[in-house]
Amino acid sequence: MRKNSQLSRVLHILVHLNKSDQPITSAAFANMLKTNAVVVRRIMGMLRNAGYVLSTNGRNGGWVLNKPLDNISLLDIHQALGESTLFNIALTDEHQHCPIEKSVNRELQDVLQEVEALVLQKFSAISLDKIANH
């Protein structure tokens, strides 16, 4: 599975945004992240929908923060991005009636869910200004 880099990228963007007193364009971020402006709009669109940033059209337009970084947690961003699965481990479901498969899945799922909850808890305790001032 190809790894998901949206979280990492959007954090990078947000901290840069925080340091700017004027809008920054998708093209500028694309250049910064060595990717494409459409990719940036795709990610940032999710944050806009969640209320963390605003976009303005036209000349001198671009992206601005809509909340102070100390009011945004890593968990907020993770959730705004759609909470893609954290783990790279698949549970099989070829034979849902097979008691062994069920048992294997239950055991793996127990561990993964427990750990996922821990990740989310840790994410919630990290505010973006902590990253910005790191």
Added chain:
Amino acid sequence: MRKNSQLSRVLHILVHLNKSDQPITSAAFANMLKTNAVVVRRIMGMLRNAGYVLSTNGRNGGWVLNKPLDNISLLDIHQALGESTLFNIALTDEHQHCPIEKSVNRELQDVLQEVEALVLQKFSAISLDKIANH
């Protein structure tokens, strides 16, 4: 990226193997897992290299356990399979000189490493006979 189902599959296989007093063929497992015999051999080959199973050729051949399940932990299997990364989260490295990227990566990596260590610890505490008798 497609998720890795090797761990789930191989656990299923091992518990079935444990219940059998004679070798089981790759074709039988492939049928069980709704996949291909070569896929099974690929996975099982890694376990054989690690000493957890034995394979025998020819008629009446197939796979047998080489260790009791209560002597094998989830961690053992995870490691025998090559310890593929648990997380689906990528850290970017376009601009290794950018202090913001560094800061973002450090923060994410701290959390992920801490949690990965916890997963491995939990895996080490789960023996396969626990799954078998679940």
Added chain:
DNA sequence: ATAACTGTAACAGTAAAAGTTACATGTTAA
């Protein structure tokens, strides 16, 4: 008007995992 923005649909590219084919090699039963 036009240049500079975003929004988004509709594709193509990439890479990891899984699936498939083909064939060499080893083993056992009759």
Added chain:
DNA sequence: TTAACATGTAACTTTTACTGTTACAGTTAT
């Protein structure tokens, strides 16, 4: 000793999630 049944493995194709690209409609400042 031969035929059937196993594994071993290389080489290739398919699948899938993510990312990248192109194209164009809509919006805004000058």
